Structures are given as structure tokens and as C-alpha cells.
Amino acid sequence: MTMVEQAGGYSVVGFTMKDLYNKLDQQRRTSPFESDFEGALSYMRALAAKDPHFICRFTTDLEDRLVDIFWRDGHSFVDYQCYGDVLIFDSTYKTNVYNRPLVLFVGSNHHRDSIIFGAALISDETEETYTWLLRTFLESMNWKMPKAVLTDSDEAMRKAIETVMPEARHRLCIWHIGKNAFTHLKSEEKLKALNRCVRKYQTVEQFERLW
Structure with a gap:
């Protein structure tokens, strides 16, 4: 006789098959x-x-x-x-x-x-x-x-x-700078200006002027 039968049904066991499957699923997902x-x-x-x-x-x-x-x-x-x-x-x-x-x-x-x-x-x-x-x-x-x-x-x-x-x-990282700029600068003209400022080869003076 199984424990379920001895107890009088799944409802009074306290730990059903569904509980067992849920526990196993939780372990598979949380502790690999x-x-x-x-x-x-x-x-x-x-x-x-x-x-x-x-x-x-x-x-x-x-x-x-x-x-x-x-x-x-x-x-x-x-x-x-x-x-x-x-x-x-x-x-x-x-x-x-x-x-x-x-x-x-x-x-x-x-x-x-x-x-x-x-x-x-x-x-x-x-x-x-x-x-x-x-x-x-x-x-x-x-x-x-x-x-x-x-x-x-x-x-x-x-x-x-x-x-x-x-x-x-x-x-x-320039990739993250570009991603943030795309998120916050809604103007395409401003995005192009920022790209020219950051990516073009230039002197400190040129950068400051473009910035």
C-alpha cells in the first residue's frame, strides 16, 4: 500500500505529486x-x-x-x-x-x-x-x-x-556611448553631429570646437 493510500488520498498527504514536480522544476532552474x-x-x-x-x-x-x-x-x-x-x-x-x-x-x-x-x-x-x-x-x-x-x-x-x-x-566603450546617444538624442541632426565629433580624427582644438 502506498503512502497516499494509507493517508486516505492526495489531499491529505501534504506533499502531492504536483508539489514534487514543482520542486524538481525549481531546482532545475535555480541551481544548475x-x-x-x-x-x-x-x-x-x-x-x-x-x-x-x-x-x-x-x-x-x-x-x-x-x-x-x-x-x-x-x-x-x-x-x-x-x-x-x-x-x-x-x-x-x-x-x-x-x-x-x-x-x-x-x-x-x-x-x-x-x-x-x-x-x-x-x-x-x-x-x-x-x-x-x-x-x-x-x-x-x-x-x-x-x-x-x-x-x-x-x-x-x-x-x-x-x-x-x-x-x-x-x-x-564607444558602442555604449552611441547606444545611449540614440536613446536620449531624438534629433537625427544631433546624432550625426555627435558621431562626427567622437569618431573623426582631429586635434583637441577641433574636438572642443565641434563639441
Whole structure:
């Protein structure tokens, strides 16, 4: 005899099949990051076995669950040593299956191709987390400091860069500037004027006059 039959029906069990399905669905949607922890680390260890210069760093919480993880390979290290003067520090907002920010460290080579210096999945977009991530990134790159860092207008990113990379010039990404301008400047004439001001090669005096 089942527990349902012993209790006298589903209504008096207290935890029905629907509750069970709801619980399983909730777990599938809210905890894939933690459940994939061992798989992710096994994959990272496999990459490290093939690449002696591969680096992976991560943090855990008090319950030994994965919180933040950063990785880069040996090829990325060489690229950064050659082309790391300008660093794009970009975060996408929870668009992956784990519902967590994905951070990419990106540069440009001598062919103007985008190259990846490193990547990370982080728990949140706070100054503390970004500070840990930037320090981890620099440590993995033998503390080579970029000359300029491009980001969006995220305040936590800006503060973390000031703390970890005080010598680097922080600039806003032109793509985000253009997107904000398109949102707030309703005049096509003003948008064209802004584009000429920002994108054309010119002296400081020419920029000031156009601005």
C-alpha cells in the first residue's frame, strides 16, 4: 500500500505529486551552476592537463558551493603580452543558462580582430566581485598592467578599476556611448553631429570646437 493510500488520498498527504514536480522544476532552474560545479572543474582540469599555461581560479561559499570562476589558456596569455595595452572589460547580464553575469576580457590584435584574454562567470556585479576578478586576471597575466580599459558605464566596474588598475586610463566603450546617444538624442541632426565629433580624427582644438 502506498503512502497516499494509507493517508486516505492526495489531499491529505501534504506533499502531492504536483508539489514534487514543482520542486524538481525549481531546482532545475535555480541551481544548475552548483550542480555543474564538479563537471566544470573536471573540464578545467582536462584543459590544464593539455595546456601547462592554462589557469583557472574560483571562489566558494561557506557551504562549499561555487561562487565565481575565472579561466584563461596559454594562448590568451601570449596574446595579452603582445596586445594587452588596451583591455575591454565587458559583462553580459545573466543571458546564459546559469542566470549569472558572464565577463569577457577582450582585446584587438594587429589585424583588428577581437581576441579573448580570459573569461569568468561571477555571482554578482558588485565592486567587491569585480575587484577580485581584476586582481585574479592580472595575477594570471604576470601583473602586466593595461594602459587603457574600456567598459560600459557600470559604477562598480569603474571603482574596481580605480582600485586594481590605478595607472590605466578608464574610458567608456564607444558602442555604449552611441547606444545611449540614440536613446536620449531624438534629433537625427544631433546624432550625426555627435558621431562626427567622437569618431573623426582631429586635434583637441577641433574636438572642443565641434563639441
